[in-house]
Amino acid sequence: MRRFLGYYRQFEELSPQEVSRALRARRDEEKAQALAETPALNLASPAWHEPPHAEIVNAATFALRRAVNTYPDAGAEALAAALADRHGVERAQVVPGHGAGELLRATLQALLAGSGSGGDVAIAWPGWGPLPRLVHEAGGRPVPVPLGRDGAADVDALAAAAGPATRAVALCSPNDPTGGTIGADALRRLAGALPPSAWILLDAALADFEEPGADLAGLTRELERLLVFRSFSKAHAMAGFRAGYAIGPGGAGELLARLAPTLGISAPAQAGMTWAAANGERYLPRRREHAATERDHLAAVLTGTDFAFPRGTGPLLWLSSAALSGKELAAGLATKRIFVAPGAAWGDDHHVRITLRGPAATDRLAAALKDLRPSS
Amino acid sequence: MPRNDPTDTGGLFIGRRPGTAPLRYKEDPARGGEGRRRTDATLAAAVLVLEALVCLTLWGPQPVAWLWVGSQVDYHADSITLALAVTFLGMVATLMITLGIATRLDRVWRILRRAAGHEQREGVLPRIFAVTAIVALVLFSLWFVLIEGPAPSLAPR
Numbered sequence A: 001m002r003r004f005l006g007y008y009r010q011f012e013e014l015s016p017q018e019v020s021r022a023l024r025a026r027r028d029e030e031k032a033q034a035l036a037e038t039p040a041l042n043l044a045s046p047a048w049h050e051p052p053h054a055e056i057v058n059a060a061t062f063a064l065r066r067a068v069n070t071y072p073d074a075g076a077e078a079l080a081a082a083l084a085d086r087h088g089v090e091r092a093q094v095v096p097g098h099g100a101g102e103l104l105r106a107t108l109q110a111l112l113a114g115s116g117s118g119g120d121v122a123i124a125w126p127g128w129g130p131l132p133r134l135v136h137e138a139g140g141r142p143v144p145v146p147l148g149r150d151g152a153a154d155v156d157a158l159a160a161a162a163g164p165a166t167r168a169v170a171l172c173s174p175n176d177p178t179g180g181t182i183g184a185d186a187l188r189r190l191a192g193a194l195p196p197s198a199w200i201l202l203d204a205a206l207a208d209f210e211e212p213g214a215d216l217a218g219l220t221r222e223l224e225r226l227l228v229f230r231s232f233s234k235a236h237a238m239a240g241f242r243a244g245y246a247i248g249p250g251g252a253g254e255l256l257a258r259l260a261p262t263l264g265i266s267a268p269a270q271a272g273m274t275w276a277a278a279n280g281e282r283y284l285p286r287r288r289e290h291a292a293t294e295r296d297h298l299a300a301v302l303t304g305t306d307f308a309f310p311r312g313t314g315p316l317l318w319l320s321s322a323a324l325s326g327k328e329l330a331a332g333l334a335t336k337r338i339f340v341a342p343g344a345a346w347g348d349d350h351h352v353r354i355t356l357r358g359p360a361a362t363d364r365l366a367a368a369l370k371d372l373r374p375s376s
Numbered sequence B: 001m002p003r004n005d006p007t008d009t010g011g012l013f014i015g016r017r018p019g020t021a022p023l024r025y026k027e028d029p030a031r032g033g034e035g036r037r038r039t040d041a042t043l044a045a046a047v048l049v050l051e052a053l054v055c056l057t058l059w060g061p062q063p064v065a066w067l068w069v070g071s072q073v074d075y076h077a078d079s080i081t082l083a084l085a086v087t088f089l090g091m092v093a094t095l096m097i098t099l100g101i102a103t104r105l106d107r108v109w110r111i112l113r114r115a116a117g118h119e120q121r122e123g124v125l126p127r128i129f130a131v132t133a134i135v136a137l138v139l140f141s142l143w144f145v146l147i148e149g150p151a152p153s154l155a156p157r
Helices: A002-009 A016-036 A054-064 A077-087 A100-113 A131-137 A155-161 A184-193 A217-221 A253-259 A267-282 A284-301 A326-335 A359-375 B034-057 B061-077 B080-115 B125-148
Strands: A094-097 A120-125 A141-146 A166-172 A199-203 A226-231 A244-247 A316-321 A351-355
Touching (some): A002 B080, A077 A094, A077 A244, A077 A267, A094 A100, A100 A131, A100 A199, A100 A226, A100 A244, A100 A253, A120 A131, A120 A155, A131 A141, A141 A155, A155 A184, A184 A217, A217 A226, A267 A284, A284 A359, A316 A326, A326 A351, A326 A359, B034 B061, B034 B080, B061 B080, B080 B125
Parallel strands (some): A120 A141, A120 A166, A166 A199, A199 A226
Antiparallel strands (some): A316 A351
16 A cells, blocks of 8 residues: 555655755855855055945936937036136146046156157156056156155155156155155245256145145146146046046146047036036045044054054055065955055055055954964 | 747746746656556546535535525524524535545645646646536526526415
8 A cells, every 4th residue: 555655656746845945055055155255355446435426426427318429528618617616726727637647648648759759757656556657658767766754755856866858757645555745835845946847747636635725736826837637536436437637837738738638528527527526525524534534543553563554645555564575465465355455566565555445444454464463 | 838938928038937847756756557547547537526526515515505504503593693603604614624625636636647647737626616616606597597486486476
């Protein structure tokens, strides 16, 4: 009888619960693994870690829903006017473009290619990473000049390095990667010490992390060979827009005209930048405070350890250790799934560049750094 | 044609449609020979008839039986309320029991059909239930309208 019933029982189907039991077990295992897995923390990119202000996205979206089949305003008049108003300069002094980097590239091309035999560009170093390559590409020779002890450009050393072949002096304030800043007086001193043919290229991509009173763009009314490059990629959190602008002296109209993108900037980028230029002070103070708080917090947590970084401004840290090389630091942090930029990219094997994010990220970074010490 | 074929779903791949999952057994069944399968097919047909008969009892014999029980309760207890309650609750109780029996018969029918070589995914109970209800309604209507007539035969003429 049992055999008889057994024959028919083999035709009983598995219930849906029985069918999915193996799938559920696999899902549970994957979930448990995902919870146990530490998420990657990317502190290598200098872009701001939060999305831009919602109104910036709204402005860009609104522009996209209008007549994008037509060409945008090639002169970006509304944007330029908003930027000129923001910095208290003339409209003709402002050139909107595809980011500070692109404008720097165009400037170097204009200054160096136009000089025939190229020329030297003194660069406060370490500075913005791609700059030496851009100088090479423009036919010039980059001359690195070490920073001061405070992590800011050493204007006296820059002035001393500038010779008759120097076409430009490039510096960054707040400096990427150290965060060091220079003031208006230092810039005036540099301008006064340079040969008359040399331009000052001030990369101020991180300047929105400084208080509005520290804005050096207004010096373009006073210094005849100062070009200031600003970006929307950092404090405005608009890196994906590729948006920035240059401000130059009123008498450099011909050079400024050569920096502008040939056919202008896309309509969404113009709209987003225009809103940000006019209303940036709604959110920039919070981000300034956020970056300063995280910087101070990490400094306090690392007090008493052999980790050090220059006091400075903005979310970028140039961290070093007495016991570990930059490569070891980066590799050690990578084992904890924290990714930073090794100083080797700047030709420096003692530092790493770290971009600060929120409190949780800072705490995780601090804990990871402290863990690195005993094991090394 | 598979029942989840996009030509059967307005051209859209919508994943598996409900009730189209393939049958899954604990292990591949060892099927009997041709004779056994024929026997199983015959048994399945017999179970189907039995299932239909069980369902048919719901629409005639059971209500009549419970009405008779109710009349007895009314006669002995002299309470129409109690008679109605007993009739109603009794009908519901036997309905549940009958459905339980029919469900088990349906499962046996499915297994016999599979043993007979068919990929029988679902049972046939809902359809039998609906068909027997229609048959009972038609038979009742024929009896009520044509045979018995609208006036009760026991009423005084």
